[in-house]
Amino acid sequence: MNKKVAIVTDSTAYIPVEIRKDLQIEMVPLNVIFGEESFQEELDLTTDQFYKKMETAEELPKTSQPAIGQFVELFEQLAKKGYEQVVTIHLSSQISGTYQSALSAGDMVEGIEVFGFDTEVSCAPQAYYVLEAARSAEAGADANEILEKLAFMKKTAKAYFMVDNLNHLHRGGRLSGAQLVVGSLLKIKPILHFEEGSIVPFEKVRTEKKALARLLELLEQDVSQGGNYYATVIHANRLDGAEQLAQTINERFPHVEVDISYFGPVIGTHLGAGSLGLSWQKQYT
Ligand code: MYR
Incomplete structure:
Protein backbone atom coordinates (compact mmCIF):
# COMPACT_ATOMS: atom_id res chain seq x y z
CA MET A 1 0.00 0.00 0.00
CA ASN A 2 1.43 3.39 -1.03
CA LYS A 3 2.21 5.93 1.68
CA LYS A 4 0.48 9.29 1.51
CA VAL A 5 3.35 11.78 1.05
CA ALA A 6 3.12 15.58 1.34
CA ILE A 7 5.64 17.91 -0.32
CA VAL A 8 6.68 21.06 1.53
CA THR A 9 9.03 23.82 0.46
CA ASP A 10 9.80 27.41 1.38
CA SER A 11 9.01 30.63 -0.44
CA THR A 12 12.47 30.99 -1.99
CA ALA A 13 11.68 28.36 -4.63
CA TYR A 14 9.36 31.09 -6.03
CA ILE A 15 6.87 28.59 -7.47
CA PRO A 16 3.74 30.37 -8.73
CA VAL A 17 0.72 29.84 -6.48
CA GLU A 18 -1.37 28.18 -9.24
CA ILE A 19 1.30 25.52 -9.74
CA ARG A 20 1.59 24.99 -5.98
CA LYS A 21 -2.17 24.51 -5.74
CA ASP A 22 -2.29 22.23 -8.72
CA LEU A 23 0.47 19.95 -7.45
CA GLN A 24 -0.53 20.28 -3.77
CA ILE A 25 2.79 21.78 -2.73
CA GLU A 26 2.82 23.38 0.73
CA MET A 27 4.89 26.55 1.09
CA VAL A 28 6.32 28.12 4.27
CA PRO A 29 7.37 31.76 3.74
CA LEU A 30 10.60 33.45 4.81
CA ASN A 31 10.45 37.07 5.97
CA VAL A 32 11.79 40.41 4.80
CA ILE A 33 12.16 43.11 7.43
CA PHE A 34 12.17 46.82 6.62
CA GLY A 35 12.97 48.67 9.87
CA GLU A 36 10.26 47.59 12.34
CA GLU A 37 8.00 46.05 9.70
CA SER A 38 8.17 42.36 8.88
CA PHE A 39 6.59 40.85 5.75
CA GLN A 40 6.11 37.21 4.77
CA GLU A 41 7.28 37.15 1.17
CA GLU A 42 4.83 35.92 -1.48
CA LEU A 43 1.99 36.39 1.07
CA ASP A 44 2.11 40.00 2.37
CA LEU A 45 4.64 41.46 -0.06
CA THR A 46 4.86 40.89 -3.79
CA THR A 47 8.15 40.96 -5.63
CA ASP A 48 7.17 44.17 -7.47
CA GLN A 49 6.22 45.88 -4.20
CA PHE A 50 9.52 44.78 -2.70
CA TYR A 51 11.74 46.23 -5.43
CA LYS A 52 9.79 49.53 -5.34
CA LYS A 53 10.20 49.66 -1.57
CA MET A 54 13.93 48.96 -1.92
CA GLU A 55 14.33 52.06 -4.07
CA THR A 56 12.99 54.41 -1.42
CA ALA A 57 13.73 52.60 1.86
CA GLU A 58 15.91 54.60 4.24
CA GLU A 59 17.42 51.45 5.62
CA LEU A 60 18.19 48.33 3.58
CA PRO A 61 16.02 45.33 4.47
CA LYS A 62 17.03 42.19 6.35
CA THR A 63 15.68 38.66 6.10
CA SER A 64 14.76 35.89 8.52
CA GLN A 65 13.90 32.21 8.32
CA PRO A 66 10.41 30.99 9.24
CA ALA A 67 9.74 30.32 12.92
CA ILE A 68 9.91 26.60 13.86
CA GLY A 69 6.28 26.90 14.99
CA GLN A 70 5.15 27.47 11.40
CA PHE A 71 6.61 24.12 10.38
CA VAL A 72 5.22 22.40 13.49
CA GLU A 73 1.73 23.73 12.75
CA LEU A 74 1.92 22.68 9.10
CA PHE A 75 3.22 19.16 9.84
CA GLU A 76 0.47 18.71 12.45
CA GLN A 77 -2.18 19.75 9.94
CA LEU A 78 -0.74 17.35 7.37
CA ALA A 79 -0.80 14.48 9.89
CA LYS A 80 -4.44 15.29 10.65
CA LYS A 81 -5.23 15.18 6.93
CA GLY A 82 -3.92 11.62 6.83
CA TYR A 83 -0.44 12.17 5.37
CA GLU A 84 2.06 9.61 6.65
CA GLN A 85 5.27 11.19 5.33
CA VAL A 86 6.55 14.66 4.43
CA VAL A 87 9.44 15.51 2.14
CA THR A 88 10.45 19.06 3.05
CA ILE A 89 12.73 20.69 0.47
CA HIS A 90 14.66 23.89 1.25
CA LEU A 91 17.20 26.48 0.25
CA SER A 92 20.79 25.66 1.12
CA SER A 93 21.39 25.07 4.84
CA GLN A 94 24.66 26.99 4.42
CA ILE A 95 22.84 30.27 3.72
CA SER A 96 19.70 29.96 5.88
CA GLY A 97 18.52 28.15 9.00
CA THR A 98 15.24 27.22 7.28
CA TYR A 99 16.21 23.60 6.55
CA GLN A 100 17.36 23.05 10.13
CA SER A 101 14.11 24.56 11.49
CA ALA A 102 12.06 22.23 9.34
CA LEU A 103 14.04 19.22 10.58
CA SER A 104 13.71 20.29 14.22
CA ALA A 105 9.96 20.77 13.76
CA GLY A 106 9.79 17.29 12.21
CA ASP A 107 11.29 15.83 15.41
CA MET A 108 8.62 17.58 17.47
CA VAL A 109 5.56 16.30 15.61
CA GLU A 110 4.13 12.83 16.20
CA GLY A 111 2.25 10.66 13.77
CA ILE A 112 4.05 11.74 10.59
CA GLU A 113 7.58 11.03 9.34
CA VAL A 114 9.45 14.13 8.14
CA PHE A 115 12.34 13.78 5.67
CA GLY A 116 14.44 16.82 4.73
CA PHE A 117 16.17 17.59 1.45
CA ASP A 118 18.83 20.31 1.41
CA THR A 119 18.93 21.58 -2.19
CA GLU A 120 22.29 23.33 -1.54
CA VAL A 121 20.96 26.14 -3.74
CA SER A 122 17.78 28.27 -3.88
CA CYS A 123 15.25 29.82 -6.31
CA ALA A 124 14.43 28.13 -9.67
CA PRO A 125 16.85 25.22 -9.26
CA GLN A 126 15.22 24.55 -5.86
CA ALA A 127 11.87 24.53 -7.65
CA TYR A 128 13.12 21.81 -10.04
CA TYR A 129 13.46 19.43 -7.08
CA VAL A 130 10.12 20.47 -5.57
CA LEU A 131 8.18 19.96 -8.81
CA GLU A 132 9.79 16.58 -9.44
CA ALA A 133 9.04 15.52 -5.85
CA ALA A 134 5.40 16.61 -6.16
CA ARG A 135 4.93 14.73 -9.43
CA SER A 136 6.54 11.61 -7.97
CA ALA A 137 4.37 11.80 -4.84
CA GLU A 138 1.30 12.14 -7.05
CA ALA A 139 2.43 9.06 -8.98
CA GLY A 140 2.60 7.08 -5.72
CA ALA A 141 6.31 7.22 -4.79
CA ASP A 142 7.19 7.12 -1.08
CA ALA A 143 9.63 9.49 0.66
CA ASN A 144 12.68 7.29 0.13
CA GLU A 145 12.01 6.88 -3.57
CA ILE A 146 11.53 10.63 -3.91
CA LEU A 147 14.75 11.42 -2.02
CA GLU A 148 16.67 8.97 -4.18
CA LYS A 149 15.43 10.72 -7.32
CA LEU A 150 16.30 14.17 -5.96
CA ALA A 151 19.82 13.03 -5.02
CA PHE A 152 20.24 11.75 -8.58
CA MET A 153 19.05 15.07 -10.03
CA LYS A 154 21.70 16.92 -8.00
CA LYS A 155 24.38 15.40 -10.22
CA THR A 156 23.33 17.42 -13.25
CA ALA A 157 21.89 20.56 -11.61
C1 MYR B 1 17.40 33.87 5.77
O1 MYR B 1 17.36 34.97 6.35
O2 MYR B 1 17.38 32.80 6.40
C2 MYR B 1 17.49 33.84 4.25
C3 MYR B 1 18.86 34.04 3.73
C4 MYR B 1 18.92 33.99 2.22
C5 MYR B 1 20.31 34.22 1.67
C6 MYR B 1 20.30 34.31 0.16
C7 MYR B 1 21.68 34.44 -0.45
C8 MYR B 1 21.65 34.52 -1.97
C9 MYR B 1 21.18 33.29 -2.67
C10 MYR B 1 21.31 33.34 -4.17
C11 MYR B 1 20.59 32.22 -4.85
C12 MYR B 1 20.84 32.11 -6.33
C13 MYR B 1 20.22 30.88 -6.95
C14 MYR B 1 20.46 30.75 -8.42
Missing part, protein backbone atom coordinates in the same frame (compact mmCIF):
# COMPACT_ATOMS: atom_id res chain seq x y z
CA LYS A 158 23.75 23.74 -12.47
CA ALA A 159 23.16 27.32 -11.31
CA TYR A 160 25.21 30.46 -11.88
CA PHE A 161 24.39 34.07 -11.09
CA MET A 162 25.80 37.58 -11.32
CA VAL A 163 25.13 40.59 -9.16
CA ASP A 164 25.39 44.25 -10.02
CA ASN A 165 27.67 44.77 -7.04
CA LEU A 166 28.81 42.49 -4.25
CA ASN A 167 27.86 44.78 -1.38
CA HIS A 168 24.46 43.20 -0.66
CA LEU A 169 25.87 39.68 -0.49
CA HIS A 170 28.80 40.83 1.58
CA ARG A 171 26.63 42.87 3.97
CA GLY A 172 24.32 39.89 4.53
CA GLY A 173 27.30 37.64 5.26
CA ARG A 174 26.34 35.10 2.59
CA LEU A 175 29.52 35.31 0.59
CA SER A 176 32.24 32.78 1.27
CA GLY A 177 35.85 33.61 0.50
CA ALA A 178 37.60 36.69 1.89
CA GLN A 179 39.11 37.50 -1.50
CA LEU A 180 35.73 38.82 -2.57
CA VAL A 181 36.07 41.87 -0.38
CA VAL A 182 38.97 42.82 -2.59
CA GLY A 183 36.94 41.83 -5.65
CA SER A 184 34.19 44.27 -4.76
CA LEU A 185 36.71 47.06 -4.42
CA LEU A 186 38.02 46.32 -7.87
CA LYS A 187 34.48 46.37 -9.28
CA ILE A 188 34.92 42.91 -10.70
CA LYS A 189 31.69 41.17 -11.72
CA PRO A 190 32.31 37.57 -10.79
CA ILE A 191 30.13 34.71 -11.90
CA LEU A 192 28.95 33.15 -8.64
CA HIS A 193 27.73 29.66 -7.88
CA PHE A 194 27.21 27.24 -5.02
CA GLU A 195 29.85 24.84 -3.80
CA GLU A 196 28.66 22.39 -1.16
CA GLY A 197 25.83 24.80 -0.43
CA SER A 198 27.95 27.94 0.02
CA ILE A 199 28.16 30.87 -2.39
CA VAL A 200 31.61 31.21 -3.92
CA PRO A 201 33.00 32.86 -7.05
CA PHE A 202 33.07 30.55 -10.05
CA GLU A 203 35.11 32.80 -12.31
CA LYS A 204 36.11 36.44 -12.20
CA VAL A 205 34.93 38.25 -15.29
CA ARG A 206 35.23 41.99 -15.87
CA THR A 207 32.13 42.67 -17.90
CA GLU A 208 28.59 41.35 -17.88
CA LYS A 209 28.78 40.68 -21.61
CA LYS A 210 31.71 38.31 -21.06
CA ALA A 211 29.96 36.70 -18.12
CA LEU A 212 26.83 35.98 -20.20
CA ALA A 213 28.91 34.55 -23.04
CA ARG A 214 30.65 32.29 -20.52
CA LEU A 215 27.31 31.06 -19.13
CA LEU A 216 26.16 30.10 -22.62
CA GLU A 217 29.44 28.28 -23.17
CA LEU A 218 28.89 26.30 -19.94
CA LEU A 219 25.35 25.44 -20.98
CA GLU A 220 26.65 24.28 -24.36
CA GLN A 221 29.23 22.01 -22.71
CA ASP A 222 26.47 20.17 -20.85
CA VAL A 223 23.87 20.15 -23.61
CA SER A 224 26.38 18.81 -26.14
CA GLN A 225 26.75 15.65 -24.04
CA GLY A 226 23.24 14.63 -25.12
CA GLY A 227 19.89 14.33 -23.37
CA ASN A 228 17.10 16.82 -22.86
CA TYR A 229 17.64 19.90 -20.74
CA TYR A 230 15.46 22.61 -19.26
CA ALA A 231 16.84 25.98 -18.26
CA THR A 232 15.61 29.00 -16.30
CA VAL A 233 16.71 32.61 -16.53
CA ILE A 234 16.24 34.26 -13.14
CA HIS A 235 16.14 38.02 -12.65
CA ALA A 236 15.96 40.60 -9.90
CA ASN A 237 13.59 43.25 -11.29
CA ARG A 238 15.18 43.00 -14.72
CA LEU A 239 12.65 41.34 -16.99
CA ASP A 240 14.05 42.84 -20.21
CA GLY A 241 17.52 41.41 -19.51
CA ALA A 242 15.99 38.03 -18.65
CA GLU A 243 13.90 38.01 -21.83
CA GLN A 244 16.93 38.82 -23.95
CA LEU A 245 18.95 36.00 -22.43
CA ALA A 246 16.03 33.56 -22.78
CA GLN A 247 15.70 34.53 -26.45
CA THR A 248 19.42 33.96 -27.07
CA ILE A 249 19.15 30.52 -25.47
CA ASN A 250 16.08 29.73 -27.57
CA GLU A 251 17.90 30.67 -30.75
CA ARG A 252 21.15 28.93 -29.91
CA PHE A 253 19.72 25.84 -28.20
CA PRO A 254 16.25 25.31 -29.72
CA HIS A 255 15.91 21.92 -28.05
CA VAL A 256 16.39 23.36 -24.53
CA GLU A 257 13.13 24.31 -22.82
CA VAL A 258 13.63 27.83 -21.38
CA ASP A 259 11.59 29.54 -18.72
CA ILE A 260 11.88 32.84 -16.81
CA SER A 261 11.70 33.13 -13.03
CA TYR A 262 12.62 35.78 -10.47
CA PHE A 263 14.64 36.52 -7.38
CA GLY A 264 11.86 37.44 -4.93
CA PRO A 265 12.11 39.67 -1.85
CA VAL A 266 14.25 37.45 0.41
CA ILE A 267 16.82 36.54 -2.21
CA GLY A 268 16.62 40.04 -3.76
CA THR A 269 17.61 41.47 -0.36
CA HIS A 270 20.89 39.54 -0.56
CA LEU A 271 21.61 40.00 -4.27
CA GLY A 272 20.27 43.46 -5.08
CA ALA A 273 18.20 44.61 -8.07
CA GLY A 274 19.62 43.93 -11.51
CA SER A 275 21.04 40.49 -10.69
CA LEU A 276 20.68 37.75 -13.29
CA GLY A 277 20.97 34.00 -12.92
CA LEU A 278 20.85 30.96 -15.16
CA SER A 279 20.13 27.42 -14.02
CA TRP A 280 19.62 24.19 -15.89
CA GLN A 281 18.89 20.56 -15.30
CA LYS A 282 18.95 17.38 -17.34
CA GLN A 283 15.54 15.81 -17.78
CA TYR A 284 15.10 12.21 -16.66
CA THR A 285 11.96 10.43 -17.83
Whole structure:
Protein backbone atom coordinates (compact mmCIF):
# COMPACT_ATOMS: atom_id res chain seq x y z
CA MET A 1 0.00 0.00 0.00
CA ASN A 2 1.43 3.39 -1.03
CA LYS A 3 2.21 5.93 1.68
CA LYS A 4 0.48 9.29 1.51
CA VAL A 5 3.35 11.78 1.05
CA ALA A 6 3.12 15.58 1.34
CA ILE A 7 5.64 17.91 -0.32
CA VAL A 8 6.68 21.06 1.53
CA THR A 9 9.03 23.82 0.46
CA ASP A 10 9.80 27.41 1.38
CA SER A 11 9.01 30.63 -0.44
CA THR A 12 12.47 30.99 -1.99
CA ALA A 13 11.68 28.36 -4.63
CA TYR A 14 9.36 31.09 -6.03
CA ILE A 15 6.87 28.59 -7.47
CA PRO A 16 3.74 30.37 -8.73
CA VAL A 17 0.72 29.84 -6.48
CA GLU A 18 -1.37 28.18 -9.24
CA ILE A 19 1.30 25.52 -9.74
CA ARG A 20 1.59 24.99 -5.98
CA LYS A 21 -2.17 24.51 -5.74
CA ASP A 22 -2.29 22.23 -8.72
CA LEU A 23 0.47 19.95 -7.45
CA GLN A 24 -0.53 20.28 -3.77
CA ILE A 25 2.79 21.78 -2.73
CA GLU A 26 2.82 23.38 0.73
CA MET A 27 4.89 26.55 1.09
CA VAL A 28 6.32 28.12 4.27
CA PRO A 29 7.37 31.76 3.74
CA LEU A 30 10.60 33.45 4.81
CA ASN A 31 10.45 37.07 5.97
CA VAL A 32 11.79 40.41 4.80
CA ILE A 33 12.16 43.11 7.43
CA PHE A 34 12.17 46.82 6.62
CA GLY A 35 12.97 48.67 9.87
CA GLU A 36 10.26 47.59 12.34
CA GLU A 37 8.00 46.05 9.70
CA SER A 38 8.17 42.36 8.88
CA PHE A 39 6.59 40.85 5.75
CA GLN A 40 6.11 37.21 4.77
CA GLU A 41 7.28 37.15 1.17
CA GLU A 42 4.83 35.92 -1.48
CA LEU A 43 1.99 36.39 1.07
CA ASP A 44 2.11 40.00 2.37
CA LEU A 45 4.64 41.46 -0.06
CA THR A 46 4.86 40.89 -3.79
CA THR A 47 8.15 40.96 -5.63
CA ASP A 48 7.17 44.17 -7.47
CA GLN A 49 6.22 45.88 -4.20
CA PHE A 50 9.52 44.78 -2.70
CA TYR A 51 11.74 46.23 -5.43
CA LYS A 52 9.79 49.53 -5.34
CA LYS A 53 10.20 49.66 -1.57
CA MET A 54 13.93 48.96 -1.92
CA GLU A 55 14.33 52.06 -4.07
CA THR A 56 12.99 54.41 -1.42
CA ALA A 57 13.73 52.60 1.86
CA GLU A 58 15.91 54.60 4.24
CA GLU A 59 17.42 51.45 5.62
CA LEU A 60 18.19 48.33 3.58
CA PRO A 61 16.02 45.33 4.47
CA LYS A 62 17.03 42.19 6.35
CA THR A 63 15.68 38.66 6.10
CA SER A 64 14.76 35.89 8.52
CA GLN A 65 13.90 32.21 8.32
CA PRO A 66 10.41 30.99 9.24
CA ALA A 67 9.74 30.32 12.92
CA ILE A 68 9.91 26.60 13.86
CA GLY A 69 6.28 26.90 14.99
CA GLN A 70 5.15 27.47 11.40
CA PHE A 71 6.61 24.12 10.38
CA VAL A 72 5.22 22.40 13.49
CA GLU A 73 1.73 23.73 12.75
CA LEU A 74 1.92 22.68 9.10
CA PHE A 75 3.22 19.16 9.84
CA GLU A 76 0.47 18.71 12.45
CA GLN A 77 -2.18 19.75 9.94
CA LEU A 78 -0.74 17.35 7.37
CA ALA A 79 -0.80 14.48 9.89
CA LYS A 80 -4.44 15.29 10.65
CA LYS A 81 -5.23 15.18 6.93
CA GLY A 82 -3.92 11.62 6.83
CA TYR A 83 -0.44 12.17 5.37
CA GLU A 84 2.06 9.61 6.65
CA GLN A 85 5.27 11.19 5.33
CA VAL A 86 6.55 14.66 4.43
CA VAL A 87 9.44 15.51 2.14
CA THR A 88 10.45 19.06 3.05
CA ILE A 89 12.73 20.69 0.47
CA HIS A 90 14.66 23.89 1.25
CA LEU A 91 17.20 26.48 0.25
CA SER A 92 20.79 25.66 1.12
CA SER A 93 21.39 25.07 4.84
CA GLN A 94 24.66 26.99 4.42
CA ILE A 95 22.84 30.27 3.72
CA SER A 96 19.70 29.96 5.88
CA GLY A 97 18.52 28.15 9.00
CA THR A 98 15.24 27.22 7.28
CA TYR A 99 16.21 23.60 6.55
CA GLN A 100 17.36 23.05 10.13
CA SER A 101 14.11 24.56 11.49
CA ALA A 102 12.06 22.23 9.34
CA LEU A 103 14.04 19.22 10.58
CA SER A 104 13.71 20.29 14.22
CA ALA A 105 9.96 20.77 13.76
CA GLY A 106 9.79 17.29 12.21
CA ASP A 107 11.29 15.83 15.41
CA MET A 108 8.62 17.58 17.47
CA VAL A 109 5.56 16.30 15.61
CA GLU A 110 4.13 12.83 16.20
CA GLY A 111 2.25 10.66 13.77
CA ILE A 112 4.05 11.74 10.59
CA GLU A 113 7.58 11.03 9.34
CA VAL A 114 9.45 14.13 8.14
CA PHE A 115 12.34 13.78 5.67
CA GLY A 116 14.44 16.82 4.73
CA PHE A 117 16.17 17.59 1.45
CA ASP A 118 18.83 20.31 1.41
CA THR A 119 18.93 21.58 -2.19
CA GLU A 120 22.29 23.33 -1.54
CA VAL A 121 20.96 26.14 -3.74
CA SER A 122 17.78 28.27 -3.88
CA CYS A 123 15.25 29.82 -6.31
CA ALA A 124 14.43 28.13 -9.67
CA PRO A 125 16.85 25.22 -9.26
CA GLN A 126 15.22 24.55 -5.86
CA ALA A 127 11.87 24.53 -7.65
CA TYR A 128 13.12 21.81 -10.04
CA TYR A 129 13.46 19.43 -7.08
CA VAL A 130 10.12 20.47 -5.57
CA LEU A 131 8.18 19.96 -8.81
CA GLU A 132 9.79 16.58 -9.44
CA ALA A 133 9.04 15.52 -5.85
CA ALA A 134 5.40 16.61 -6.16
CA ARG A 135 4.93 14.73 -9.43
CA SER A 136 6.54 11.61 -7.97
CA ALA A 137 4.37 11.80 -4.84
CA GLU A 138 1.30 12.14 -7.05
CA ALA A 139 2.43 9.06 -8.98
CA GLY A 140 2.60 7.08 -5.72
CA ALA A 141 6.31 7.22 -4.79
CA ASP A 142 7.19 7.12 -1.08
CA ALA A 143 9.63 9.49 0.66
CA ASN A 144 12.68 7.29 0.13
CA GLU A 145 12.01 6.88 -3.57
CA ILE A 146 11.53 10.63 -3.91
CA LEU A 147 14.75 11.42 -2.02
CA GLU A 148 16.67 8.97 -4.18
CA LYS A 149 15.43 10.72 -7.32
CA LEU A 150 16.30 14.17 -5.96
CA ALA A 151 19.82 13.03 -5.02
CA PHE A 152 20.24 11.75 -8.58
CA MET A 153 19.05 15.07 -10.03
CA LYS A 154 21.70 16.92 -8.00
CA LYS A 155 24.38 15.40 -10.22
CA THR A 156 23.33 17.42 -13.25
CA ALA A 157 21.89 20.56 -11.61
CA LYS A 158 23.75 23.74 -12.47
CA ALA A 159 23.16 27.32 -11.31
CA TYR A 160 25.21 30.46 -11.88
CA PHE A 161 24.39 34.07 -11.09
CA MET A 162 25.80 37.58 -11.32
CA VAL A 163 25.13 40.59 -9.16
CA ASP A 164 25.39 44.25 -10.02
CA ASN A 165 27.67 44.77 -7.04
CA LEU A 166 28.81 42.49 -4.25
CA ASN A 167 27.86 44.78 -1.38
CA HIS A 168 24.46 43.20 -0.66
CA LEU A 169 25.87 39.68 -0.49
CA HIS A 170 28.80 40.83 1.58
CA ARG A 171 26.63 42.87 3.97
CA GLY A 172 24.32 39.89 4.53
CA GLY A 173 27.30 37.64 5.26
CA ARG A 174 26.34 35.10 2.59
CA LEU A 175 29.52 35.31 0.59
CA SER A 176 32.24 32.78 1.27
CA GLY A 177 35.85 33.61 0.50
CA ALA A 178 37.60 36.69 1.89
CA GLN A 179 39.11 37.50 -1.50
CA LEU A 180 35.73 38.82 -2.57
CA VAL A 181 36.07 41.87 -0.38
CA VAL A 182 38.97 42.82 -2.59
CA GLY A 183 36.94 41.83 -5.65
CA SER A 184 34.19 44.27 -4.76
CA LEU A 185 36.71 47.06 -4.42
CA LEU A 186 38.02 46.32 -7.87
CA LYS A 187 34.48 46.37 -9.28
CA ILE A 188 34.92 42.91 -10.70
CA LYS A 189 31.69 41.17 -11.72
CA PRO A 190 32.31 37.57 -10.79
CA ILE A 191 30.13 34.71 -11.90
CA LEU A 192 28.95 33.15 -8.64
CA HIS A 193 27.73 29.66 -7.88
CA PHE A 194 27.21 27.24 -5.02
CA GLU A 195 29.85 24.84 -3.80
CA GLU A 196 28.66 22.39 -1.16
CA GLY A 197 25.83 24.80 -0.43
CA SER A 198 27.95 27.94 0.02
CA ILE A 199 28.16 30.87 -2.39
CA VAL A 200 31.61 31.21 -3.92
CA PRO A 201 33.00 32.86 -7.05
CA PHE A 202 33.07 30.55 -10.05
CA GLU A 203 35.11 32.80 -12.31
CA LYS A 204 36.11 36.44 -12.20
CA VAL A 205 34.93 38.25 -15.29
CA ARG A 206 35.23 41.99 -15.87
CA THR A 207 32.13 42.67 -17.90
CA GLU A 208 28.59 41.35 -17.88
CA LYS A 209 28.78 40.68 -21.61
CA LYS A 210 31.71 38.31 -21.06
CA ALA A 211 29.96 36.70 -18.12
CA LEU A 212 26.83 35.98 -20.20
CA ALA A 213 28.91 34.55 -23.04
CA ARG A 214 30.65 32.29 -20.52
CA LEU A 215 27.31 31.06 -19.13
CA LEU A 216 26.16 30.10 -22.62
CA GLU A 217 29.44 28.28 -23.17
CA LEU A 218 28.89 26.30 -19.94
CA LEU A 219 25.35 25.44 -20.98
CA GLU A 220 26.65 24.28 -24.36
CA GLN A 221 29.23 22.01 -22.71
CA ASP A 222 26.47 20.17 -20.85
CA VAL A 223 23.87 20.15 -23.61
CA SER A 224 26.38 18.81 -26.14
CA GLN A 225 26.75 15.65 -24.04
CA GLY A 226 23.24 14.63 -25.12
CA GLY A 227 19.89 14.33 -23.37
CA ASN A 228 17.10 16.82 -22.86
CA TYR A 229 17.64 19.90 -20.74
CA TYR A 230 15.46 22.61 -19.26
CA ALA A 231 16.84 25.98 -18.26
CA THR A 232 15.61 29.00 -16.30
CA VAL A 233 16.71 32.61 -16.53
CA ILE A 234 16.24 34.26 -13.14
CA HIS A 235 16.14 38.02 -12.65
CA ALA A 236 15.96 40.60 -9.90
CA ASN A 237 13.59 43.25 -11.29
CA ARG A 238 15.18 43.00 -14.72
CA LEU A 239 12.65 41.34 -16.99
CA ASP A 240 14.05 42.84 -20.21
CA GLY A 241 17.52 41.41 -19.51
CA ALA A 242 15.99 38.03 -18.65
CA GLU A 243 13.90 38.01 -21.83
CA GLN A 244 16.93 38.82 -23.95
CA LEU A 245 18.95 36.00 -22.43
CA ALA A 246 16.03 33.56 -22.78
CA GLN A 247 15.70 34.53 -26.45
CA THR A 248 19.42 33.96 -27.07
CA ILE A 249 19.15 30.52 -25.47
CA ASN A 250 16.08 29.73 -27.57
CA GLU A 251 17.90 30.67 -30.75
CA ARG A 252 21.15 28.93 -29.91
CA PHE A 253 19.72 25.84 -28.20
CA PRO A 254 16.25 25.31 -29.72
CA HIS A 255 15.91 21.92 -28.05
CA VAL A 256 16.39 23.36 -24.53
CA GLU A 257 13.13 24.31 -22.82
CA VAL A 258 13.63 27.83 -21.38
CA ASP A 259 11.59 29.54 -18.72
CA ILE A 260 11.88 32.84 -16.81
CA SER A 261 11.70 33.13 -13.03
CA TYR A 262 12.62 35.78 -10.47
CA PHE A 263 14.64 36.52 -7.38
CA GLY A 264 11.86 37.44 -4.93
CA PRO A 265 12.11 39.67 -1.85
CA VAL A 266 14.25 37.45 0.41
CA ILE A 267 16.82 36.54 -2.21
CA GLY A 268 16.62 40.04 -3.76
CA THR A 269 17.61 41.47 -0.36
CA HIS A 270 20.89 39.54 -0.56
CA LEU A 271 21.61 40.00 -4.27
CA GLY A 272 20.27 43.46 -5.08
CA ALA A 273 18.20 44.61 -8.07
CA GLY A 274 19.62 43.93 -11.51
CA SER A 275 21.04 40.49 -10.69
CA LEU A 276 20.68 37.75 -13.29
CA GLY A 277 20.97 34.00 -12.92
CA LEU A 278 20.85 30.96 -15.16
CA SER A 279 20.13 27.42 -14.02
CA TRP A 280 19.62 24.19 -15.89
CA GLN A 281 18.89 20.56 -15.30
CA LYS A 282 18.95 17.38 -17.34
CA GLN A 283 15.54 15.81 -17.78
CA TYR A 284 15.10 12.21 -16.66
CA THR A 285 11.96 10.43 -17.83
C1 MYR B 1 17.40 33.87 5.77
O1 MYR B 1 17.36 34.97 6.35
O2 MYR B 1 17.38 32.80 6.40
C2 MYR B 1 17.49 33.84 4.25
C3 MYR B 1 18.86 34.04 3.73
C4 MYR B 1 18.92 33.99 2.22
C5 MYR B 1 20.31 34.22 1.67
C6 MYR B 1 20.30 34.31 0.16
C7 MYR B 1 21.68 34.44 -0.45
C8 MYR B 1 21.65 34.52 -1.97
C9 MYR B 1 21.18 33.29 -2.67
C10 MYR B 1 21.31 33.34 -4.17
C11 MYR B 1 20.59 32.22 -4.85
C12 MYR B 1 20.84 32.11 -6.33
C13 MYR B 1 20.22 30.88 -6.95
C14 MYR B 1 20.46 30.75 -8.42
